[in-house]
Amino acid sequence: MATSVTTPKLTTTFYKRLPITVPLSSHFLSLQNTLTPFSHNCCSLLYFQCQRRHVAARAKSDNGAELPSHYDFDLFTVGAGSGGVRASRFAANFGASVAICELPFSTISSETTGGVGGTCVLRGCVPKKLLVYASKFSHEFDESNGFGWKYGTEPQHDWSTLIANKNAELQRLTGIYKNILINAGITLIEGRGKIVDPHTVDVDGKLYSARHILISVGGRPFIPDIPGSEYAIDSDAALDLPSKPEKIAIVGGGYIALEFAGIFSGLTSEIRDFVAERMSLRGIEFHTEESPQAILKSTDGSLSVKTNKGTVDGFSHVMFATGRRPNTKNLGLEKVGVKMTKNGAIEVDEYSGTAVPSIWAVGDVTDRINLTPVALMEGGALAKTLFQAEPTKPDYSAVPSAVFSQPPIGQVGLSEEQAIQEYGDIDVFTANFRPLKATLSGLPDRIFMKLVLCAKTNKVLGLHMCGEDAPEIVQGFAVAVKAGLTKADFDATVGVHPTAAEEFVTLRTPTRKIRKSPPSEGMTGPEVKAAAGV
Ligand SMILES: Cc1cc2nc3c(=O)[nH]c(=O)nc-3n(C[C@H](O)[C@H](O)[C@H](O)COP(=O)(O)OP(=O)(O)OC[C@H]3O[C@@H](n4cnc5c(N)ncnc54)[C@H](O)[C@@H]3O)c2cc1C
Numbered sequence: 001m002a003t004s005v006t007t008p009k010l011t012t013t014f015y016k017r018l019p020i021t022v023p024l025s026s027h028f029l030s031l032q033n034t035l036t037p038f039s040h041n042c043c044s045l046l047y048f049q050c051q052r053r054h055v056a057a058r059a060k061s062d063n064g065a066e067l068p069s070h071y072d073f074d075l076f077t078v079g080a081g082s083g084g085v086r087a088s089r090f091a092a093n094f095g096a097s098v099a100i101c102e103l104p105f106s107t108i109s110s111e112t113t114g115g116v117g118g119t120c121v122l123r124g125c126v127p128k129k130l131l132v133y134a135s136k137f138s139h140e141f142d143e144s145n146g147f148g149w150k151y152g153t154e155p156q157h158d159w160s161t162l163i164a165n166k167n168a169e170l171q172r173l174t175g176i177y178k179n180i181l182i183n184a185g186i187t188l189i190e191g192r193g194k195i196v197d198p199h200t201v202d203v204d205g206k207l208y209s210a211r212h213i214l215i216s217v218g219g220r221p222f223i224p225d226i227p228g229s230e231y232a233i234d235s236d237a238a239l240d241l242p243s244k245p246e247k248i249a250i251v252g253g254g255y256i257a258l259e260f261a262g263i264f265s266g267l268t269s270e271i272r273d274f275v276a277e278r279m280s281l282r283g284i285e286f287h288t289e290e291s292p293q294a295i296l297k298s299t300d301g302s303l304s305v306k307t308n309k310g311t312v313d314g315f316s317h318v319m320f321a322t323g324r325r326p327n328t329k330n331l332g333l334e335k336v337g338v339k340m341t342k343n344g345a346i347e348v349d350e351y352s353g354t355a356v357p358s359i360w361a362v363g364d365v366t367d368r369i370n371l372t373p374v375a376l377m378e379g380g381a382l383a384k385t386l387f388q389a390e391p392t393k394p395d396y397s398a399v400p401s402a403v404f405s406q407p408p409i410g411q412v413g414l415s416e417e418q419a420i421q422e423y424g425d426i427d428v429f430t431a432n433f434r435p436l437k438a439t440l441s442g443l444p445d446r447i448f449m450k451l452v453l454c455a456k457t458n459k460v461l462g463l464h465m466c467g468e469d470a471p472e473i474v475q476g477f478a479v480a481v482k483a484g485l486t487k488a489d490f491d492a493t494v495g496v497h498p499t500a501a502e503e504f505v506t507l508r509t510p511t512r513k514i515r516k517s518p519p520s521e522g523m524t525g526p527e528v529k530a531a532a533g534v
């Protein structure tokens, strides 16, 4: 059902931005300076735009009159998650007429359910972080004893209050997202979109034509097809369980497994993780190289997990966090010629263009970096490319990220291994310390930090942290890493005291120097050993 139908008129200012109509305007010249591949030659920009139809949605006749568009919309977006909403809103702001379709709301996603806001808002970042907040209290209660706090009774947690409050917040947020779209003059259509031809989308039997179509349908959790997989839950269900799991098996060792292990551990569920990699986090037992082969249900309703190493009994829940798959099934993409990877992700060029010139794709459905801020960047860049005559590539350098495990992990830039690969000679500074809070809490908490530098230029290539507040701290330092600052810039920065973050500007001695080139004269002892890879 359409909740708003508005087609904003394109303004004169908008037309002035088009290089095709005003190629030598000062605006165009300034644009040229920001476009890497086209910086020196406006002809290549024009050629590029003609090839990929990157020119804005409506054309202008030779005498300057607006030519009527024979499409219903300049842009039709399928999927109102992070990427789709951002691209649509920016496109509408640039003067395009935009429609967006989205499945009806549900906390659990399916072929027929979704909701405006998408995964991040309804089944990802936001509800996950709310549950992380809920679960962190148990550690904070433990910490508080050393600071003099005493509790008459053991604090109790009420799962149903948490889930009800979380769901009320999701309703509020999906409403806000709808309003954002409607207030931007975008036509919001509830239903499942399917591509009919390069310029037509079918939403539950009704056809809409558009000059450009954007596919931003995201992805859904993937549970391997093993016997008993119908007893397993995924992250959608784990965020909306009717009761707290007593004992939960978590399969996987990626973002979601680590975050949910922290959530359920903090909320005092018993956790058992089945994971391929070796790892250890506070209070959580991780088992290595154990991949479930079957899930069995006993007569008492409890679940057993059969692995390559034996069978573990007595679970109330088994959660799979084994990755996600793009939502490209039954979307009509193959029929119109959109190319896909064997994983089902849409193949796109650097401007998010698919193999079909009028069809574009952003976000998780393209399986580039599957994070909300990246989907937002891709959506914003596409809107500029299509409707502001400003071909814009998303920039994937120094994308920061965090795992909201407990303790959390944050990183930006290159890992040590990537830096060696790319730069050869690197210096690594580390700090591993007991935070001030732990001195009174008496808990065994630690903080670990790492800076990876290019040995030749002193530039900070990577910054990593595991410990309290790592995501907040890394977000701040990400600006410095993105800007290409050096260790000298870090050293010249005064710290904020007493904080953990100040360690990043007071690291004095390298922990190791890794050299691919022969060791230089003057290098001694451990440095030479590190340089030789000993
Ligand atoms: C548990 C979890 C936690 C996460 N935590 C974080 C985090 O902390 N930080 C972070 O950066 N990222 C996080 N992510 C990843 C983040 O949620 C995604 O990268 C982001 O939502 C991708 O946005 P998108 O627009 O590509 O897709 P989505 O947000 O998935 O939006 C796609 C939308 O398309 C709709 N749709 C699908 N098919 C159709 C159709 N045929 N017709 C109409 N509509 C359709 C869907 O219903 C959905 O609303 C998390 C993900 C999960 C699962």
Ligand SMILES: NC(=O)c1ccc[n+]([C@@H]2O[C@H](COP(=O)([O-])OP(=O)(O)OC[C@H]3O[C@@H](n4cnc5c(N)ncnc54)[C@H](O)[C@@H]3O)[C@@H](O)[C@H]2O)c1
Pocket (backbone or CB within 6 Å): 224, 251, 252, 253, 254, 255, 256, 257, 259, 274, 275, 276, 290, 291, 292, 321, 322, 323, 324, 369, 370, 371, 401, 402, 403, 404
């Ligand atoms: N904080 C964040 O930014 C955040 C949080 C959650 C999710 N995400 C995004 O969502 C994506 C999906 O998350 P995810 O954790 O599901 O995927 P993931 O790709 O991060 O991790 C999947 C894990 O499952 C393991 N695995 C796969 N098959 C297995 C099997 N049969 N048995 C045992 N282990 C198996 C893999 O080895 C891997 O450790 C992430 O890659 C990320 O892009 C981001």
